[in-house]
Amino acid sequence: MDQRRRDFIRTTALAGTGTSLLGSTAIHNMAGSSIPSTRSASKSVIIAGGGIGGLCCAYELMQLGHDVIVLEASGRHGGHVFTGRDGLADDLYVDYGAEHFTKPGYDKCWEYIEQFNLTALPYPRRVNVARRIDGKFYTEEMLADPSVLKKFGFNQREVKYLSENPWWDLGSLYYQPYLDKFTNEYQPFNVGYDDWDTIPMADILEKDGASSAALNFLGGKNTSALFTLWQAGILNLRGVPLSPPDVYRIKGGNQGLTNAFAKRLGTRLKLNCPISGIRHGQSGVTVSYREFGEEKEMSADYLANCIPLPVFRRIAVEPALTEDKQFVIDNLTYGTYARVVFQAASEFWLDDNLSINMQLDHPDIWSMWRVAEEVDTERVALMGTGPAGISPQRALAGFKEVYPGKSLTIEQALVKDWPNDSFAPTCERLAFPMGTLTKFWPQLMQPQGRIHFAGSYADNLGWGMEAATRSANRVAKEIDQA
Amino acid sequence: MTIYGNSANEHSFRNDITNQTVNNPPNVKIEIPKEGTKLKANSSVRYRVVVTDKEDGSTEFGEILPNEVVLELTCWPSKKAATDYKNLTKDIAKEPTGLTVIKHAGCFNCHNDKARLTGPSFEDIAIRYKNDPTAIHTLAKNVITGSTGIWGDVQMPSNPELSKIEVIQAVEYILKQGNNQRSRIYNGYEGVIWPIKQAIDDNPCVYVLTTSYTDKGKGGVSGTELRAQHSILLN
Numbered sequence: 135m136d137q138r139r140r141d142f143i144r145t146t147a148l149a150g151t152g153t154s155l156l157g158s159t160a161i162h163n164m165a166g167s168s169i170p171s172t173r174s175a176s177k178s179v180i181i182a183g184g185g186i187g188g189l190c191c192a193y194e195l196m197q198l199g200h201d202v203i204v205l206e207a208s209g210r211h212g213g214h215v216f217t218g219r220d221g222l223a224d225d226l227y228v229d230y231g232a233e234h235f236t237k238p239g240y241d242k243c244w245e246y247i248e249q250f251n252l253t254a255l256p257y258p259r260r261v262n263v264a265r266r267i268d269g270k271f272y273t274e275e276m277l278a279d280p281s282v283l284k285k286f287g288f289n290q291r292e293v294k295y296l297s298e299n300p301w302w303d304l305g306s307l308y309y310q311p312y313l314d315k316f317t318n319e320y321q322p323f324n325v326g327y328d329d330w331d332t333i334p335m336a337d338i339l340e341k342d343g344a345s346s347a348a349l350n351f352l353g354g355k356n357t358s359a360l361f362t363l364w365q366a367g368i369l370n371l372r373g374v375p376l377s378p379p380d381v382y383r384i385k386g387g388n389q390g391l392t393n394a395f396a397k398r399l400g401t402r403l404k405l406n407c408p409i410s411g412i413r414h415g416q417s418g419v420t421v422s423y424r425e426f427g428e429e430k431e432m433s434a435d436y437l438a439n440c441i442p443l444p445v446f447r448r449i450a451v452e453p454a455l456t457e458d459k460q461f462v463i464d465n466l467t468y469g470t471y472a473r474v475v476f477q478a479a480s481e482f483w484l485d486d487n488l489s490i491n492m493q494l495d496h497p498d499i500w501s502m503w504r505v506a507e508e509v510d511t512e513r514v515a516l517m518g519t520g521p522a523g524i525s526p527q528r529a530l531a532g533f534k535e536v537y538p539g540k541s542l543t544i545e546q547a548l549v550k551d552w553p554n555d556s557f558a559p560t561c562e563r564l565a566f567p568m569g570t571l572t573k574f575w576p577q578l579m580q581p582q583g584r585i586h587f588a589g590s591y592a593d594n595l596g597w598g599m600e601a602a603t604r605s606a607n608r609v610a611k612e613i614d615q616a
Numbered sequence: 617m618t619i620y621g622n623s624a625n626e627h628s629f630r631n632d633i634t635n636q637t638v639n640n641p642p643n644v645k646i647e648i649p650k651e652g653t654k655l656k657a658n659s660s661v662r663y664r665v666v667v668t669d670k671e672d673g674s675t676e677f678g679e680i681l682p683n684e685v686v687l688e689l690t691c692w693p694s695k696k697a698a699t700d701y702k703n704l705t706k707d708i709a710k711e712p713t714g715l716t717v718i719k720h721a722g723c724f725n726c727h728n729d730k731a732r733l734t735g736p737s738f739e740d741i742a743i744r745y746k747n748d749p750t751a752i753h754t755l756a757k758n759v760i761t762g763s764t765g766i767w768g769d770v771q772m773p774s775n776p777e778l779s780k781i782e783v784i785q786a787v788e789y790i791l792k793q794g795n796n797q798r799s800r801i802y803n804g805y806e807g808v809i810w811p812i813k814q815a816i817d818d819n820p821c822v823y824v825l826t827t828s829y830t831d832k833g834k835g836g837v838s839g840t841e842l843r844a845q846h847s848i849l850l851n
Contacts, residue, residue, distance in 0.1 A: 522773050
């Protein structure tokens, strides 16, 4: 047992003298009196969940001199940051989960990429995108052509905007006039739109003259107008476009980032240790978990919960969290999808004079692009997204149905069906429905006693790896300063 | 208690299914909570179910998948009513067909009975379609072909591999269960249960927690499945 581990146990033993904290090995082994938690003292922290949020939070706390243990339920760390090579030929690889980071945007991620000396490769999946609309493919040039735009039913103002700006930026035409009011990216309220939480964004668009084509493209019938505008306001404050076209990935797979955190954490990261219960009090937190099939307990000064909320719901927390916090845990919804992977014998789309960056508008496969092009092989790995539960064969059939060329050389299809993942069944949080920002936001990042909350959902903008690392840094700071 | 008192699990679970001549009944047990545990308002209680089946394997070794294990929590105004319900349901040989479809089609990955996941809860669906006489057919169609925009911008995937009859049975189950305010369905062999809101007004309130497992039958042949269940009373 190394020194740090011993320190951790001693601290947990001392913290575990509260009456509600019983039975951990550490407590049985050691007797102690209470310790005051002061700003300068080293704290013991259990990090629940070893996804990118948990790993980053543990790493930051460790850097600040605290004793950390990460309990990860599955047999691998990284959660949704998951690079896969199994079953692919020629050392090809894919990212089954988090696929990219952008520039600008993802500032925190970029800091770590630099710090850990990882290689970021340009990932041109958002340039030259061919979009299938009403059964026909359109290039970016076509979608900037006023005569094409008119046929879709866009009004004059929208046609002008889209002929001068990228297709994905249509929202800005309507959002921009409202964004100056947002001056603090963590404050959506009291800027003049509080009542708009209960109004669908589609109503605002309609009021402002959006055509039915624009309404169809921008959606928003089920989304809080205040939420939509605030999210756009955050990007505006950060100087980030709605859908940044400059996209990057880590050479060798994005798991390089989570691996780098995990390597630095060493034995502080415990895998295959699912948590089943949390007891918390004024002096500390005790976690029940299973290790090598055996029920165990561990106590610490604080708990950083980095488990996505739908999985956290399955853990018993005693005493119960406040009703307002529990509402967020029970009601915040996440998207969940399948990652579709194709392996092809060649760059077949070049023979058809097409771009492989495609939006497919097919119910069984929504998009397609290429990854791992630096691998020295003629073969290619393609990635796409499809609905939960899709089979590889059905996704491939969908692609074949709509692919507008003749030269397909796809040898193999694979699927990672995230909703089937026991401990990481969800992807990013979804847009907030009407009336929920007022309930979610004040509670979303709030700690409950000694339990703090990080993860991609627990930040203002829920963009995967960036929100996970930002919230992890916030929690590390909160605990450090507690 | 279990219907089938099979504890003979000394043999290997890994029988050759195709040559199977008998089907042994499964064993199911709610390990925690203990009988009589109190469900306090706004607090969750841990549960763990253990299933062993000579042919299918066990939950301990992951041979039985979490989604195959279902629990029902019901609340009753008296201990007598709860005990009556427990006794009434103890010999049910077959779970509702709709529930079987739901378990096997992976619906629980995105839908819960009363809690919102990525998709709407059974309760949300039952409320929305309460006065719609064509609900069953509309919903069956949405399940088979997929849908989007009804509950938000997330796409409900298509399920073309399911037959219309199976889907109708699933939908009927969803509407009935979604409407039942005194019952909660949980799935997975580990998790937490919550007191039923409606029940908090009942004084006294007695719960029945029931878990069941239906095995895969003799050589996977339909109609030969055996079911076991275990029920306990909670306060």
